[in-house]
Amino acid sequence: MPASAEPVLEAHGEPVLEARDVVKRFPLHGPGQHGKEVHAVEPTSLALHAGRITALVGESGSGKSTLARMLALAYPPTEGEIRLDGAPVKQARTARGKRAYYRQVQMVFQDPFSSLSPVHRLRYILSRPLQLHGHASGRAELERQILDLLNRVNLTPADQFIDKFPHELSGGQRQRVAIARALAARPKVLLGDEPVSMLDVSIRLDILNLLGTLRDDEGLAILYITHDIAGARYFADEIKVLYAGQLVESGPADAVVEQPRHPYTRLLLESAPDPDREGALLDAPEVVDDEETLGEPPSLVDPPAGCRFHPRCPLAKPVCATAFPPRTQFDDGQWVHCWSYDEENYR
Amino acid sequence: MKLPGNPKVRIGICVFAFFALVALVGPYVVQNLMGLSPSDVHTADAMQGPSGAHPLGTTATGEDVLAQLVVGSRVSLLVGLVAGLVTTALSVLVGVAGGYLGGRADSVLTVLTNICLVIPGMPLLIIIASYVQGRGGWLTVALIIGLTAWPWGARQKRAQTLSLRHRDFVTAAEMTGESRWGVITRELIPSLAPIISVSFLGAVVGSMFADAGLSFIGLGNINITSWGSMLYWAQNGSALTRGAWWWFVPPGACIAVIGVAAGLINFGIDEISNPRLRKPPKKVRDRAEAAKLRRRTEERAEPATAPKAQEATS
Ligand SMILES: Nc1ncnc2c1ncn2[C@@H]1O[C@H](COP(=O)(O)OP(=O)(O)OP(=O)(O)O)[C@@H](O)[C@H]1O
């Protein structure tokens, strides 16, 4: 079954934005912690393609936001590099270099309560990217585009929202402002850190439809970070599963959900309420709550050696605790890092 | 400009406005309209209590105290304002830039701040002032005060900036393509506006105290009439022991009243500069009113469908 080529990935051409073997370790400060580090992201490669939505799933603390922030140049990678349009991005130091980068790459933050400045009105918040990237000149034109952005994210009537302060909005409304701000730059890549988890279902659908339209019509490349692997299936083209800073599985969205190959992906799917799989819903609580056998997410300060999932893994073998498994590639474009697929050790 | 609703701030601002007005037009009024002089010596009228001719009495050399007080307010206020501006501008620049830029820029600015901080302010002020010996008038005094008073403010602002620096909205501003200077002036300084305005007021009042103190010990230019030099001459003329309260109480009281006014404004300023506590602008309020009215009339048109909602809005 394993194949050597990378058939599906090649089919989508050159990636727009790419992380190559990026590593992030946060040094710890404080008494007794000198020299210790949080191993937040282990060597990870991730490519975003024009017109495709890549979902990044994983439980809390798995390093999703850290990876997205590295792609957005908010955290310099400890190792590895970020490439935009095939060219390595030197940590853009100059104001012009940064502006050029953020003209292409925009991010929506996870927490809408901290991502909007409390002292500015929405009019100002949305006018800055329009002005800085030269999309609007003149007051009337600026106002028209701001209203248009507000309408696109369903903040209607837009002319009432435009003069509000962020603190006058709900969490969901704030998040839509943050999305509008990211879209204002008209980027080629959108890094969405759980962009819709604060929104209620009807608006969530509207926003996802909006992003889907942007993908189809303007070829936007989207990184969609979420906890909801079952939901990602309907929205994303590709799903990548991150566990404790290690990418463990990746592949076309349908394939990953229908035929999860990594035990952690299976665990995620079993604990996710998926309307299509009634049985899973009933099994879920047992699987998630059974800490005796599955345990907690590992400490990232002193992470388990080898595959970090092995302390929780039902298929764990001795080799799992010594080395991270190599990539096993499947014909349908799915790949997985798991010793149970490695032929020499598989029995 | 409309006055803020907060009564404390309102009183404080009124006091400041009153002194500003006195400083602006007072000298003209007392000198030209009332015919009093702050410097004319009348030995015959020396050391007189308040009277019709001299509403606040006279000094040991027969100068009019009211005229001195009014003329002196201009110098004291100017010194306070200029020194306060210099102090605040320097502390914001050094503190916010250092806190935000980090790295080498921050190290250099921190070392500079700390060096200036460990040199005790008042003695330094005294040394410089005694060297300058009142040359250059009030502006020199103001600059000396401003240039020695900024380090505390810079430290405070640096600490505040550090707590803002990694907040998402600052990162988000960077990600819209804002330059560093843009982030400092458009995000950080507006967010720090409450602290900055409070510390500006503090700096103004502190500078006025420092000016009065310098003049009082004879290191300002004692030949310029200011509240400080009035106190100096009052002390020199043994006003206290001779019971000439009208000579030293008015300048002291003015300084104290300004200090109280600054305190009042500080108490209330948080409410003004914190948009959470701010009322929406009139335009927005009007629109909300209009929408409410429209809703109400619509409900009246079809009362059967929404009797509950009508109750709630009325
Ligand atoms: N600035 C930082 N300094 C130190 N450790 C950090 C920092 N940012 C993140 N971490 C650590 O890195 C790990 C990954 O965090 P991250 O925010 O990327 O998780 P996440 O997958 O986004 O989780 P969630 O779903 O809860 O948002 C966590 O253990 C976290 O404590």
Ligand SMILES: [Mg+2]
């Ligand atoms: Mg996160």
